[in-house]
Amino acid sequence: MNRKKPEVTTAVILEKRVLNKDNTHPVKLRVTYKGKRKYYTIKGARFTSGEYEDILDPSTRGQNKDNRRKFNDVENKAIEIIDEKLNEFSFDAFESEYLNIKKTDRSLLTFFEEKATEKDKEQKIQTATLYRSTIKSLLDFDKNVNFQKITSRFLKQYEKWMLEQDNTYTTLGMYLRNLRHIINRGIRAKVINEYPFGNPKDGKYQIPEGKGTKKALTIKEIEKIFNYNPENQNEKLALNYWLFSYLCNGMNMIDVANLKFKNIKNDNIEFIRQKTKDTSKEVPIIKVLLLPEVAQIIEHIGVDDASNENYIFPIFNKSYSAIEKHKRLKQHIKTTNKYLKRIAKEIGIHQPITTYWARHSYSTVLKRSGTPIEFISEQLGHQDIKTTQSYLDGFEDEQREKYSASLIPNRN
Numbered sequence: 001m002n003r004k005k006p007e008v009t010t011a012v013i014l015e016k017r018v019l020n021k022d023n024t025h026p027v028k029l030r031v032t033y034k035g036k037r038k039y040y041t042i043k044g045a046r047f048t049s050g051e052y053e054d055i056l057d058p059s060t061r062g063q064n065k066d067n068r069r070k071f072n073d074v075e076n077k078a079i080e081i082i083d084e085k086l087n088e089f090s091f092d093a094f095e096s097e098y099l100n101i102k103k104t105d106r107s108l109l110t111f112f113e114e115k116a117t118e119k120d121k122e123q124k125i126q127t128a129t130l131y132r133s134t135i136k137s138l139l140d141f142d143k144n145v146n147f148q149k150i151t152s153r154f155l156k157q158y159e160k161w162m163l164e165q166d167n168t169y170t171t172l173g174m175y176l177r178n179l180r181h182i183i184n185r186g187i188r189a190k191v192i193n194e195y196p197f198g199n200p201k202d203g204k205y206q207i208p209e210g211k212g213t214k215k216a217l218t219i220k221e222i223e224k225i226f227n228y229n230p231e232n233q234n235e236k237l238a239l240n241y242w243l244f245s246y247l248c249n250g251m252n253m254i255d256v257a258n259l260k261f262k263n264i265k266n267d268n269i270e271f272i273r274q275k276t277k278d279t280s281k282e283v284p285i286i287k288v289l290l291l292p293e294v295a296q297i298i299e300h301i302g303v304d305d306a307s308n309e310n311y312i313f314p315i316f317n318k319s320y321s322a323i324e325k326h327k328r329l330k331q332h333i334k335t336t337n338k339y340l341k342r343i344a345k346e347i348g349i350h351q352p353i354t355t356y357w358a359r360h361s362y363s364t365v366l367k368r369s370g371t372p373i374e375f376i377s378e379q380l381g382h383q384d385i386k387t388t389q390s391y392l393d394g395f396e397d398e399q400r401e402k403y404s405a406s407l408i409p410n411r412n
Helices: 049-056 063-085 091-098 108-121 125-141 152-164 169-188 219-227 233-247 253-258 292-301 322-347 357-368 373-380 385-389 397-405
Strands: 008-014 025-033 036-047 268-271 286-289
Touching: 008 063, 025 049, 025 063, 025 091, 036 049, 036 063, 036 091, 049 063, 063 091, 108 125, 108 169, 125 152, 125 169, 125 322, 152 169, 219 233, 219 322, 219 357, 233 253, 233 292, 233 322, 233 357, 253 322, 357 373
Parallel strands: none
Antiparallel strands: 008 025, 025 036, 268 286
């Protein structure tokens, strides 16, 4: 038989790794795809090695010939399913046909949970959590939500409801992009035909691109943070983690937590952002100049054992699972933010500073100092300039006054 999908191979084999009490082995169908193998037991087929060799001998007749034909039929059935019934091969799709498992539950909730489970297996716990948060939000809006209900009108109503619940455009955008991905999956699975996203001129819904609230401090406010003398150990840790992030290209806290001593190379810290390492074809390596202040922070709050594979900071340890890392990072950020707010109050900054302010402050301070946006974009690890622009706050009052003065002739 000429195979249409040669990348998927099949074979009927005697599974000698399994030994029954009567010294026989089960006969199984083996399917191999991209280096992964799965085995499917052929009901009632169990033989010794000698008996199986006799079955495979084309000169034997009787029961051996019947068994040989049975095994050929099993493999031919598998090949027919793979080549004729599956547009794209996956073990789930194959098993649905081969084992006659018909998935009756193809609801929106099921699609979301399947996606979240995939991300769990890939150890992308934060993404899995975001997909579960998305479907929860949709169910809060409409407890009977399903694929057929999701029209352009439904999405406009959901957007209005989300904003009325004091959600930001950033949150709304994340949820709607997740929903769009699930809708695309539903269309591929032929459980939905109408695609609600697109150009509003065509009666479709377009995900809004709202500008988030700016979270940048002025250089004078940052000077206050640098000069603050912490009252206790918790404030000291919060202050050092914020300053480390700020001085290291506005490094996200998940990247701070994942830094290992092997990332320190000569006078630089080199790392790949966790956010983009599995999503971009060309993953940029970000270089951070190892300033004396950065080295001092590592000395003060880093772990003692500077072995290459050790984490620099005691946020994670090597024994943590992906779920444990997710929970630990979440708690670390929560605790750090708690003490950052206390510090801000002490030094007279009337804004709810969080770890994320370090990233916006880093990029905005550079912009205000005249640094080219291309350089800022590269240091942040952004794929395009537009993303960087969304981070940048406006100019400070002194700069606006200086630039406005240039409009008046002969004014110094």
